[in-house]
Amino acid sequence: MPSLSYTSRRELEEHSFSPAVTILVPIAAIVLQVLLSRLYWRFSMLDLPLIVAIFFAVSRRSPMVGTLTGAAIGLLQDALTGRPIGVNGMAKSVIGYIAASIGIQVDVDSLTTRVLMNFVFSLLNSLILFLIGRRLLGQTLHLQWIQELVRALANSIVAIPVFLLLDTTKRPE
C-alpha cells in the first residue's frame, strides 16, 4: 500500500476550475464590489476580489498560479480606481503567492482555517497597500488599525458564504 507523501497529498487536493469560472468569477466579484459600493458606501470596506484571489490560490495550491491570479485581479481592480495601476496588483500578487504556499501545508477546507486565513490576509493586504502608498507613492498616510481590523473582520465573515458558493465551481476529480 503506497503511503501518501507530501507531494502526493498536494497533488490529490489540487483543484482545477473551468476557464469560464476562472475568468468570470473574478470579473463578477469586481462588478459586485462596484455595485455594492454604489448601493451603500460602507460596503466599499469589503474586498470581494481579495476573497476570490485567496480562494483560487488556496484551491489550486500553486504559488505561481496564485501569484498570477492575484496580479490579474489586482490589476483589474486598479483599472477602476484613480490610483496608479499596480498598487492592488502588487498586493494581491503577494497574497496569492502566500495563500497558495499555505494551502499546500494546511487544511484550508475547515471553516476556522478559512476565517482565520481571510482575517490575516485582509490585514496583510491593508499593510502592503499602506507600505506601497507611503514608500513608493510618497503619500502621507496613517495606518488606522481599528478600521483595518473591522475591515478584516467584515471580509472574514463575508468570505464564509463566498467560499461555500465557490466550492461548487470546483471541477470534480
Next chain:
Amino acid sequence: MESFFSRFKNVLVLVVVLLVQTIGLAIQVRRPAEIGAPDGKKVTLLRAAVMGALAPIEKLVHGVGYNFRSTWANYIDLRNTRQQNHDLKDEVARLRLEQAQLAEDALQGHRLQTLLNFQRNYVTSTVAAQVIGTSGTDQSRVLYIDKGSADGLKPDQAVMTPDGIVGKIRDAFPHTAQVLLLNDSSSGAGVLLASTRIRAILRGGQGGHVVITNLTPDSRIKPGEKVLTSGGDQVYPRGLNVGTIESIAPDPDHQPYTIIQVKPSTNLFQLEEVLVITGTQGDLPPIAQKDLAQGAAAAKEMAAAKAAADEAAAEAAAQSAAQIIAEKLPSVHEDEQTQAQPGADPTKAPITSPPVPRPTPTLHPDRYTPGATPPASALKPGAEHSVTTYPPGASPASPPRPSQPADQAPAAPTQKPQPKGESPNTDN
C-alpha cells in the same frame, strides 16, 4: 541551471511580477506633473478597456434599478402631488421675494466688477449625467458617470450638484467618464473662506474627509464658516458652494499648520445625478441677465410700495400725535373743536373733554396771589408802591378773577405811606 529555475520558479515568478508592476508604477507616478492629472496614453487605454467591458454591465444594473426606483417614486409622488404643489408655490413666492432683494445687489456687484475689470467665469452650459459606478474601494474615491467624450466631456471639467461641487472629470472615455471626487487623497481645489476671504487649498484626506492643510492658526477662522471655490485652480468657477468648516485642529505632522476639516455641502457618498460644467464665459449668460432684470424691477416696485406705505404710516402717526396733544390741551382742543366744527350738528353729543383742574382758593392772600396785582396799564412810572389789593376771600368753588382794566378795577384801599425799604408787611 535548469534545476535552479525549476526549484525557485514560484519565487522567481513572484519577483518578476512585482518588479514589472513596480517599474510600471514608477513610470505612472513620474508621468503626471500635477495631482489628479489624467494618466498617460497606455494607462488610459487599459482603463478604457476595463471600463469598456464593465460599463455595459453597470449601466444595465443601474438602468434596471433606476427604472424600478423611478416607477415607485412616481407612484409615491403622485399621492402627495397636491400638497407638494402647494408647498412649491409657497417656495416660489418666497424665492421671488429673495431674488428681488438680491437682484439689486447682484447688479451693483456686477457693475463694480466691470468697472474694476474683474475677470470672472459664469457657468453657461452643463451636461447632466447619472452615476453608474464607483471604484469599489474606499482607497480611491472616484465615480463613473454615463456620459463621456461623445457628450462633450473633457478631463478637468468641474462636476457639481445644485448643493455644491463634487469633483472633476479625471478621464473621459467615449461613453463614460471617471470623476475624481473632492474627498479623494489625490484631489485638490482652490477655495475661499466666505467671511474672512482667506484663500486656501482643499484636499481629500484619509477616511473620505475633506481638509484644508495649508493655513496657520487664525482666530478669525471658526467652525461654521462657509467655504466657496476661489476660481484660482482654473477648474472650478469662482463662488460655487463647497461646504462649511467643521473643525479646526493643529496638524501634528506639519507644524505650525492646522487641519481644517470641511463638511462638503454635497453628500459625496450618495450621489445619483451630477452636472458637468462644460462651458463658462466672462459675462452673465442672457437668462441670468433677464432674471436679474426681472428681480431688479420687482425690487423697485417693492421699494416704491414700501415708501408709500411708510409715508401713509408717518401721516397717520403725525395725526395721531396731534390728536393726543389736542386732547391734552383742553383750551386749544375746545377752540379747535369750535373752529373745526362751526356748523356741527347740535343733535350729536359734543365730545366731552376732561374737567380742567382749578387752583385751590387762597386761604391767606398776599401780593403774589393771582388777581392781587393791578394791571400794568394802571401803574404809573415813578409812582409810589401802593398797597397790594387783596382779592376777596374766595371760596373753593370760585374761580380766580380775570384781570380787569383800570377803570373797572375795584378801588384800591388807600395804603399808609411807608418809608422806603420797609416791607409792607413789617408792621409788627
